[in-house]
Amino acid sequence: AQSVSQHNHHVILSEAASLELGCNYSYGGTVNLFWYVQYPGQHLQLLLKYFSGDPLVKGIKGFEAEFIKSKFSFNLRKPSVQWSDTAEYFCAVETSGTYKYIFGTGTRLKVLA
Amino acid sequence: SAVISQKPSRDICQRGTSLTIQCQVDSQVTMMFWYRQQPGQSLTLIATANQGSEATYESGFVIDKFPISRPNLTFSTLTVSNMSPEDSSIYLCSVGTGSYEQYFGPGTRLTVT
Numbered sequence: 001a002q003s004v005s006q007h008n009h010h011v012i013l014s015e016a017a018s019l020e021l022g023c024n025y026s027y028g029g030t031v032n033l034f035w036y037v038q039y040p041g042q043h044l045q046l047l048l049k050y051f052s053g054d055p056l057v058k059g060i061k062g063f064e065a066e067f068i069k070s071k072f073s074f075n076l077r078k079p080s081v082q083w084s085d086t087a088e089y090f091c092a093v094e095t096s097g098t099y100k101y102i103f104g105t106g107t108r109l110k111v112l113a
Numbered sequence: 114s115a116v117i118s119q120k121p122s123r124d125i126c127q128r129g130t131s132l133t134i135q136c137q138v139d140s141q142v143t144m145m146f147w148y149r150q151q152p153g154q155s156l157t158l159i160a161t162a163n164q165g166s167e168a169t170y171e172s173g174f175v176i177d178k179f180p181i182s183r184p185n186l187t188f189s190t191l192t193v194s195n196m197s198p199e200d201s202s203i204y205l206c207s208v209g210t211g212s213y214e215q216y217f218g219p220g221t222r223l224t225v226t
Contacts, residue, residue, distance in 0.1 A: 004155075032213045034214070036217075042219075043117075043205075043217050043218060043219040043220060044205070044217040045217075046214060046215075046216070049213075049214060051212070051213070090155065090156070094213050099144055099161070099209050099213060100146075100158055100161065100171075101146075101156075101158065101215060102158075103155040103156040103157075104155060105154065105155040106155055
């Protein structure tokens with residue numbers, strides 16, 4: 001069965017530290033990839049997406065993600081986190097054409113001021 | 114993007130009863146989805162509700178337990194029937210765009226006692 005893994009369940013960082021959250025999926029075909037963020041008390045928001053082309057995609061608030069097809073990975077990065085980045089981050093995979101998402105288990109990020 | 118509202122935002126229900134959750138979108142959309150997020154777990158797709166057709170349920174979810182209505186292009190309901198404590202979850206609706214992105218509502222937090 002198709003699945004999405006996020007290996008880091010809880011991450012604590014100090015402000016200005018660099019962030020990398022892992023996301024791996026199991027599906028051999030074409031995929032569309034997403035990272036969503038849920039700030040405390042708010043609903044899920046799209047952070048960035050990858051459909052095709054340049055495997056390094058940039059999203060909002062300084063986030064970026066790199067698609068490595070050979071590793072079935074779509075890791076999220078940010079060079080310098082801020083306290084306001086404290087949130088839960090979800091990786092999602094859409095197997096092309098189905099419009100259905102498979103979500104990872106989420107990573108709770110806490111940034112210390 | 115789309116602005117999505119859900120009612121109720123939260124509820125506490127007794128086992129054996131049913132709850133209907135409403136999802137309203139500020140624009141016409143073809144694809145709507147219902148997800149469940151159980152405590153400590155990721156989002157799991159319950160069903161796809163496209164206007165003009167019967168809802169399509171994912172494995173492990175059945176219409177008798179989670180009947181869905183989609184009367185028009187801006188509205189859908191999900192009913193959680195004959196509830197048990199295991200149904201305690203956050204239920205979210207989302208809408209799909211033509212480019213595989215989804216926008217999520219704020220969720221309905223359900224507690225079954």
